[in-house]
Amino acid sequence: MLPDSFIQELNAKNDIESVVSSYVSMKRRGRNLVGLCPFHGEKTPSFNLYPETNSFYCFGCGAGGDVVTFIRKIENLSYIDAVKFLADRVGMSMPEQSYNDVTAKQRMRILEANREAARLFHAFLYSKGGRAGLEYYHSRGYTDATIRRFGLGYAPQSFDFLRSELRKKGFHDEELVLAWLCARSKNGRGIYDIFRNRVMIPIIDVRGNVIAFGGRVLDDSKPKYLNSGDTLVFKKSNNLFALNYAKQGKTDHLILCEGYMDVIALHQAGFRNAVAALGTSFTADHARLLSRYTDEVVLVFDADNAGQKGAQRAIALLRDIGLRIRLVTIPDGKDPDEFIKNNGPERFKLLVERASNDVEYRLIELGKRHLLNTTDGKVNYLKEATELLAGLNSPLERDVYLGRLAADLQVSKTALQSQLSYQLKRRQKQQQDKQFTQVIRHAEASTQKANPDAKIHVRGAGAEEGLLGAILLNPDYLTAVAPLLSPEEMVTPFNRKVYEQLLSRYHQGLGIELSYLSEWYDPDEMAYITKMVREARERVSSLTIEEAKRYVSVIKREHQLAALRQPSELTPEQIQEKLNAMKQMKK
Numbered sequence: 024m025l026p027d028s029f030i031q032e033l034n035a036k037n038d039i040e041s042v043v044s045s046y047v048s049m050k051r052r053g054r055n056l057v058g059l060c061p062f063h064g065e066k067t068p069s070f071n072l073y074p075e076t077n078s079f080y081c082f083g084c085g086a087g088g089d090v091v092t093f094i095r096k097i098e099n100l101s102y103i104d105a106v107k108f109l110a111d112r113v114g115m116s117m118p119e120q121s122y123n124d125v126t127a128k129q130r131m132r133i134l135e136a137n138r139e140a141a142r143l144f145h146a147f148l149y150s151k152g153g154r155a156g157l158e159y160y161h162s163r164g165y166t167d168a169t170i171r172r173f174g175l176g177y178a179p180q181s182f183d184f185l186r187s188e189l190r191k192k193g194f195h196d197e198e199l200v201l202a203w204l205c206a207r208s209k210n211g212r213g214i215y216d217i218f219r220n221r222v223m224i225p226i227i228d229v230r231g232n233v234i235a236f237g238g239r240v241l242d243d244s245k246p247k248y249l250n251s252g253d254t255l256v257f258k259k260s261n262n263l264f265a266l267n268y269a270k271q272g273k274t275d276h277l278i279l280c281e282g283y284m285d286v287i288a289l290h291q292a293g294f295r296n297a298v299a300a301l302g303t304s305f306t307a308d309h310a311r312l313l314s315r316y317t318d319e320v321v322l323v324f325d326a327d328n329a330g331q332k333g334a335q336r337a338i339a340l341l342r343d344i345g346l347r348i349r350l351v352t353i354p355d356g357k358d359p360d361e362f363i364k365n366n367g368p369e370r371f372k373l374l375v376e377r378a379s380n381d382v383e384y385r386l387i388e389l390g391k392r393h394l395l396n397t398t399d400g401k402v403n404y405l406k407e408a409t410e411l412l413a414g415l416n417s418p419l420e421r422d423v424y425l426g427r428l429a430a431d432l433q434v435s436k437t438a439l440q441s442q443l444s445y446q447l448k449r450r451q452k453q454q455q456d457k458q459f460t461q462v463i464r465h466a467e468a469s470t471q472k473a474n475p476d477a478k479i480h481v482r483g484a485g486a487e488e489g490l491l492g493a494i495l496l497n498p499d500y501l502t503a504v505a506p507l508l509s510p511e512e513m514v515t516p517f518n519r520k521v522y523e524q525l526l527s528r529y530h531q532g533l534g535i536e537l538s539y540l541s542e543w544y545d546p547d548e549m550a551y552i553t554k555m556v557r558e559a560r561e562r563v564s565s566l567t568i569e570e571a572k573r574y575v576s577v578i579k580r581e582h583q584l585a586a587l588r589q590p591s592e593l594t595p596e597q598i599q600e601k602l603n604a605m606k607q608m609k610k
């Protein structure tokens with residue numbers, strides 16, 4: 024448990040505005056700030072910062088909490104690691120003995136094991152046994168400088184190489200399994216190396232930690248590529264290969280390729296802004312990650328079917344969060360590595376510079392699907408093309424393409440314009456509907472996770488949350504409320520726990536703020552608590568101690584009602600008696 028004084032200083036030095044601003048661009052609106060939510064895709068900002076309470080809340084997806092919760096979510100860290108992250112950020116040192124969180128320790132051990140494994144694979148590559156691996160890299164044209172820069176290595180054909188080496192360095196079997204370096208054998212007694220007879224590519228995060236590995240076979244065995252599964256330090260959908268190098272690049276765009284082999288080839292050819300998703304599919308999380316480092320993504324995908332499908336998917340996700348997109352089409356269906364080998368980096372640079380944006384690309388693709396020399400074909404094409412243009416955010420961009428379409432197909436621009444405004448309206452309506460259902464769904468889901476009983480006891484939970492929100496905003500209310508209401512009277516267990524904790528802090532004379540609670544609750548629960556505070560603040564003008572007391576009496580009544588609903592030993596007469604007593608109380 025961290026001392027309050029430390030948490031207080033941490034919060035004072037890491038104001039939510041400056042912390043969040045390095046991830047999301049925020050605009051001031053009254054006392055608060057708004058921006059596009061980094062936790063879900065959206066085009067109109069519903070992500071709010073409240074400097075007053077050093078907290079955030081998203082109306083779109085229900086994410087919320089204090090500054091530590093924000094870092095936990097966006098950096099995918101445990102509570103203690105997020106605190107350390109923020110402490111490092113402002114040059115504070117962690118209080119001694121705070122680092123005893125089990126998960127935090129496990130994470131640290133996994134990172135250490137990974138680092139050692141990367142060293143061992145790299146050293147083995149340059150040993151006698153590693154010749155096959157080195158020959159493979161050289162055959163791809165990788166220089167020794169590139170091999171060193173990316174820390175490339177080789178895992179020998181052995182079930183026991185890594186395990187025995189890492190054991191010597193003090194790692195336990197359990198740690199190696201957690202790190203996804205070894206697996207348990209079927210009978211559960213022994214463990215063995217997962218990566219064997221593969222060239223090994225370490226995956227490094229933006230902070231320089233080795234978080235996972237990719238391995239490629241040298242022969243025809245399957246699978247051709249084997250990547251680490253998700254661990255405490257690695258989530259496939261959350262990391263991009265070579266982002267640690269690419270983010271230092273000075274260019275205004277990032278190049279997104281299909282695989283890490285392409286990325287390494289591009290970096291060697293001087294394109295140090297190339298990254299790739301790990302494994303096959305690009306996700307919305309990847310798109311959001313990219314948007315933190317650039318406004319424009321240049322896609323370099325293979326010309327084959329799988330590559331084009333992958334590109335379409337990535338385009339849709341990147342578009343969704345408003346990134347500019349351009350596409351490189353490599354002539355003759357070659358992959359980038361091959362193209363550079365045959366034509367040199369200068370020619371590839373030209374391809375990147377001349378890459379068409381995705382609107383042109385999609386219009387061309389659309390054109391291929393219609394017979395443009397027939398009237399029907401033309402009409403259908405224009406219908407779909409205007410639908411596509413309606414999806415563009417910039418009116419200027421829409422107008423440019425509309426003009427081009429009109430000229431290309433020799434139709435009047437005015438006619439296209441009315442078609443476009445029809446499509447725009449339709450789209451707007453669709454998006455509103457979508458956003459609305461999304462808001463409802465997310466709000467329900469996060470409540471469901473944090474406090475599942477709220478659904479069963481709607482009135483009770485509502486009053487409890489109203490009261491807790493009021494107390495969190497006005498801790499003084501506890502002086503009046505504490506003698507009236509005991510924690511056992513709260514109907515839903517989650518709210519009871521929160522109330523208990525607030526009471527105990529209050530009795531010890533400690534402060535009551537979101538930041539002191541964050542240690543005890545996961546991000547979903549923090550979002551739920553933040554929502555209480557936000558809603559209480561919205562009612563702040565009418566919120567008095569009298570109202571807080573009114574919440575107390577609703578809670579008491581709901582508590583008694585809930586008790587009655589429990590199967591009990593009471594006779595029907597006794598129940599009736601109780602109900603009468605409650606009626607009296609109501610008056």
Ligand SMILES: [Zn+2]
Nearest residue numbers: 060063081084
């Ligand atoms: Zn959101």
